[in-house]
Amino acid sequence: xxxxxxxxxxxxxxxxxxxxxxxxxxxxxRQEFVAILGPSGSGKTTMLNALGGLDRYDSGDMIxxxxxxxxxxxxxxxxxxxxxxxxxxQSYNLIGHLSLxxxxxxxxxxxGVGKVERKKKAVAALERVGLGEHINKAINQLSGGQMQRVxxxxxxxxxxxxxxxxxxxxxxxxVTSVQIMELIRELAQERLVVMVTHNxxxxxxYADRIVEFADGQVKEDSNPxxxxxxxxxxxxxxxxxxxxxxxxxxxxxxxxxxxxxxxxAFASSIGIIGVAIVLSLSNGFQKQIDATQTKTLAKFxxxxxxxxxxxxxxxxxxxxxDKVAKNKGYLVAAKDQSESAQHTNKFxxxxxxxxxxxxxxxxxxxxxxxxxxxxxxxxxxxxxxxxKFSNADGSGQNLQQSLSSSSGVGVSVFPEPLKSGxxxxxxxxxxxxxxSYPQKATDIVLVVDSKNHTNINALTNLGFTxxxxxxxxxxxxxxxxxxxANNNAYYQKLPTGNFVxxxxxxxxxxxxxxxxxxxGVIRAKKSTNMSLLAPGIAYSDKLVRQVIQDNxxxxxxxxQKQTNxxxxxxxxxxxxxxxxxxxxxxxxxxxxxxxxxxxxxxxKDHVLHYLNQYNKGKSKADKIVYTDLAGTMxxxxxxxxxxxxxxxxxxxxxxxxxxxxMIGILTYTSVLERTKEIGVLKALGARxxxxxxxxxxxxxxxxxxxxxxxVVIAYLATFPINSILYRMTDLANVAQLNPVHxxxxxxxxxxxxxxxxxLPARMASKKDAAIALRSE
Ligand code: ADP
Numbered sequence: 027x028x029x030x031x032x033x034x035x036x037x038x039x040x041x042x043x044x045x046x047x048x049x050x051x052x053x054x055x056r057q058e059f060v061a062i063l064g065p066s067g068s069g070k071t072t073m074l075n076a077l078g079g080l081d082r083y084d085s086g087d088m089i090x091x092x093x094x095x096x097x098x099x100x101x102x103x104x105x106x107x108x109x110x111x112x113x114x115x116q117s118y119n120l121i122g123h124l125s126l127x128x129x130x131x132x133x134x135x136x137x138g139v140g141k142v143e144r145k146k147k148a149v150a151a152l153e154r155v156g157l158g159e160h161i162n163k164a165i166n167q168l169s170g171g172q173m174q175r176v177x178x179x180x181x182x183x184x185x186x187x188x189x190x191x192x193x194x195x196x197x198x199x200x201v202t203s204v205q206i207m208e209l210i211r212e213l214a215q216e217r218l219v220v221m222v223t224h225n226x227x228x229x230x231x232y233a234d235r236i237v238e239f240a241d242g243q244v245k246e247d248s249n250p251x252x253x254x255x256x257x258x259x260x261x262x263x264x265x266x267x268x269x270x271x272x273x274x275x276x277x278x279x280x281x282x283x284x285x286x287x288x289x290x291a292f293a294s295s296i297g298i299i300g301v302a303i304v305l306s307l308s309n310g311f312q313k314q315i316d317a318t319q320t321k322t323l324a325k326f327x328x329x330x331x332x333x334x335x336x337x338x339x340x341x342x343x344x345x346x347x348d349k350v351a352k353n354k355g356y357l358v359a360a361k362d363q364s365e366s367a368q369h370t371n372k373f374x375x376x377x378x379x380x381x382x383x384x385x386x387x388x389x390x391x392x393x394x395x396x397x398x399x400x401x402x403x404x405x406x407x408x409x410x411x412x413x414k415f416s417n418a419d420g421s422g423q424n425l426q427q428s429l430s431s432s433s434g435v436g437v438s439v440f441p442e443p444l445k446s447g448x449x450x451x452x453x454x455x456x457x458x459x460x461x462s463y464p465q466k467a468t469d470i471v472l473v474v475d476s477k478n479h480t481n482i483n484a485l486t487n488l489g490f491t492x493x494x495x496x497x498x499x500x501x502x503x504x505x506x507x508x509x510x511a512n513n514n515a516y517y518q519k520l521p522t523g524n525f526v527x528x529x530x531x532x533x534x535x536x537x538x539x540x541x542x543x544x545x546g547v548i549r550a551k552k553s554t555n556m557s558l559l560a561p562g563i564a565y566s567d568k569l570v571r572q573v574i575q576d577n578x579x580x581x582x583x584x585x586q587k588q589t590n591x592x593x594x595x596x597x598x599x600x601x602x603x604x605x606x607x608x609x610x611x612x613x614x615x616x617x618x619x620x621x622x623x624x625x626x627x628x629x630k631d632h633v634l635h636y637l638n639q640y641n642k643g644k645s646k647a648d649k650i651v652y653t654d655l656a657g658t659m660x661x662x663x664x665x666x667x668x669x670x671x672x673x674x675x676x677x678x679x680x681x682x683x684x685x686x687x688m689i690g691i692l693t694y695t696s697v698l699e700r701t702k703e704i705g706v707l708k709a710l711g712a713r714x715x716x717x718x719x720x721x722x723x724x725x726x727x728x729x730x731x732x733x734x735x736x737v738v739i740a741y742l743a744t745f746p747i748n749s750i751l752y753r754m755t756d757l758a759n760v761a762q763l764n765p766v767h768x769x770x771x772x773x774x775x776x777x778x779x780x781x782x783x784x785l786p787a788r789m790a791s792k793k794d795a796a797i798a799l800r801s802e
Pocket of ligand 1: 045046067072073
C-alpha cells in the first residue's frame with residue numbers, strides 16, 4: 027500500500043553532499059510492523075519523513091494506495107499527513123499550552139470534524155492508550171510514558187492507515203518502553219506501522235519485519251514485499267484551520283505567559299498612549315482656540331466703514347519707508363500716506379443687499395452703526411425732559427454736539443440674528459443678571475462689566491441722579507420707559523427758517539407713540555470675556571431703522587437737504603458735514619459702518635472670500651475696502667498650534683512605529699520558541715496559511731490588548747493632565763479623548779501589530795516541517 031521507487035534525497039551543505047537516501051526502493055504491506063534499524067546518520071529519519079510527507083524526496087516516486095505522489099501539491103501533502111498518517115516522535119512533541127484533549131483533537135480540528143465527534147473520538151483514543159483516568163490532567167503533570175501515550179492517542183485518533191514512529195521509546199526507561207512497544211504492536215494489528223529505532227532487541231522482539239539501513243541504502247530486509255499494481259482508490263480530505271481555532275491556539279499560548287504578554291502589551295501601548303494624549307490635548311486646545319477665535323472676532327469683527335483705510339496700501343507704504351532713498355537732487359510731491367490709503371466705500375443699495383445675503387452659516391450676526399440720533403424724552407417726577415443714550419459727560423455741549431453724542435459715544439448697538447432663534451448674539455455672549463433679553467425693537471438693556479459697574483454717564487444722561495460709586499438696585503433701572511419723539515413732534519420751525527426743540531416737551535411726549543423700555547441688566551458671560559458692548563445702554567439696530575423710517579421725510583430733514591447751512595445752528599456746512607447732519611437727523615438709512623461677526627476664523631475666510639467676490643471686476647473707486655484686524659492673529663495662533671500638533675504627533679508616531687517593530691521582534695521570538703509546535707501542526711496536516719493564521723491571531727490579540735490598554739491609560743492620564751493644566755493656565759478640561767479617536771486607535775494598534783507580526787508569521791509558515799521537528 028506504500029512504496030518507494032528509486033527515491034533519492036541528497037543534502038548539500040557547503041561542498042559536501044550527503045546522500046541521506048540513495049536510490050531507495052521498498053514496499054510495505056497494508057498491515058505489518060516494520061522496524062528500521064541502522065547506525066546514526068544512515069538516513070532512517072529522512073526516509074520516515076519522506077514516507078510521512080513531512081519532507082520531499084528529490085527524485086524517484088512514492089506510491090500511496092496505487093497513487094503516485096509525484097504530482098502532489100502542497101495542500102495534497104497537508105491532507106495526506108492529516109488523513110493517512112499518524113506520527114509518534116521520540117520527544118512526544120505535545121503542545122504544552124493546550125490541554126490533553128485539545129492535543130489529541132488537533133488533527134481533527136484541522137480537518138474540520140465537529141466538536142462533539144472530536145471529543146468522543148479523543149476520549150476513546152485516550153482510553154485505548156490507557157489514559158482514561160488522566161484525561162483532565164495538564165500536559166506537564168504527566169510522566170514521560172504518559173506523554174508518549176498521549177502522542178500515540180493523537181496519532182491514532184483519526185484511524186490512519188500508516189503509523190510512523192521515530193524512536194518512540196528513545197526517551198523512556200525499560201519498563202515503560204516495553205509498555206509502549208506492546209501498545210504499538212497492538213496498533214500494528216490494524217495498520218502499517220513503520221518504526222525507526224536504535225534498539226535491535228526491541229525491534230527483533232516486536233516487529234514482523236526488520237529493515238537494515240546504511241549510508242542511505244537498504245542493506246537488509248527480513249521480509250521483502252513486492253507491491254502488486256492496485257487500482258487507485260485514494261481520496262484525500264482537505265484540511266483547513268478555522269480562524270476560531272487559530273485564536274484559541276494563540277490565546278492559550280498567550281495565557282501561559284501572562285506576565286510577558288502584559289509587559290509586551292504595555293510596552294507596545296506606549297505609542298498608542300502618546301498618540302491618544304496628543305490627540306486629546308489638541309482636541310481640547312482646538313476647542314479653546316475656537317472659543318478664542320469667537321471671542322477675538324466678537325472684539326474685532328470685519329469692519330466696513332464708509333471711510334476706510336486700505337490696509338494693504340498702508341502696509342506697502344510702511345514697507346517702502348524702510349529703505350532710505352539716495353539724495354538724487356530732487357524731491358517728490360506726494361500725498362500723505364495715510365491720506366492716499368484712504369478709501370470711500372460706496373454703500374449702494376446693491377452692496378447693502380449683498381451684505382444682507384451673507385450665508386448665515388458663516389456669520390449669524392451683522393451689526394450696523396448709524397449716525398442717526400434719537401429724540402429721547404423721559405418723564406421724571408411728572409416733568410418731561412430730554413435724555414440721551416450716551417456715555418459722554420453731559421455738561422457743556424452745544425446742540426449739535428449733543429445730537430451726535432446721542433447717536434452714540436460708547437453706546438452699543440447689538441447685531442440681530444439674521445434668522446430668528448439662530449445663534450442670537452446676545453444670548454450667545456451675554457447673560458441676564460435681572461429682567462430678560464430684549465424681545466422687541468423697543469426693548470433696550472443696560473450692560474455692566476465683569477465687576478457689575480456701568481458707566482455713570484449712561485445713567486445721568488438718562489436722568490438718573492446718581493453719585494460716583496453709588497449702588498443702584500436693578501429694580502430702579504429695569505422697567506424705566508423712555509419715549510422717542512419723531513422730528514416733527516420734537517422740533518419746531520422758527521420764522522427764521524431754523525429749527526429748535528419744542529418748548530413744551532410734554533405735548534411732544536404725549537404725542538409720541540414709540541416707547542422704549544429697559545428690560546434687563548446684562549453682563550458678558552465669563553467664558554467669552556466679551557467687551558463688544560461697552561457698559562451702558564445697548565439697543566438693537568431694528569430700533570434705529572424704525573426711527574429712521576419715522577424721520578426720513580420729516581420737515582427738518584427736508585429743510586436741511588435744501589440748504590448748505592445748518593438748520594440748527596446756521597453755520598455753513600461742507601458737503602460731508604451736511605451729509606452727516608442729515609444722517610444724524612434720521613434722513614439717511616445708510617449705515618456709517620458695517621460690522622460682520624463670523625462664527626470662527628474659518629468662517630471669516632469664507633466671508634472675506636464673499637466680500638472679495640463683490641470686488642471682482644469693479645473699478646478701484648467702486649471697490650469695497652474692509653478691515654480685518656482679527657486676521658493678523660489667525661496665522662499666529664492657528665499656525666503655531668498646527669505646528670505643535672504635528673511635532674507631537676510625529677513623536678507619538680515614532681513611538682508607534684517603535685512598538686510595531688517591537689511586536690515584530692516579539693512575534694519572531696515567539697516563532698522561534700514555537701518552532702516545534704509549528705512542526706507538530708504541520709505533521710498533523712496544518713497548511714502554511716494555517717500557521718500564518720496562528721501567529722496573525724496571536725499578534726492580533728496582542729494588538730487589541732495593547733490598543734485597549736493604551737486608550738484606557740491615556741484616558742486615565744487626562745485627569746491629572748487636566749488638573750495640572752488647570753492650575754497652570756486656568757483652562758479647564760483641555761485634554762478630552764474623543765471616543766471615535768479611541769476606537770480608531772485600537773483598530774490602528776491592531777492593524778499595526780498584525781503588520782509588524784505578519785513577516786515573522788510568514789517566516790514561521792515557511793519553516794520546513796522536518797527541520798522544525800528536529801529542532802530542540
Ligand atoms: P538517522 O535518522 O538515520 O540518524 P537522518 O535521516 O537523520 O539519519 O540523516 C541522514 C543524513 O542526512 C545525516 O548525515 C544527516 O546529517 C543528513 N541530514 C539530515 N537532515 C539534514 C538537513 N536538513 N540538512 C543537511 N543534512 C541533513
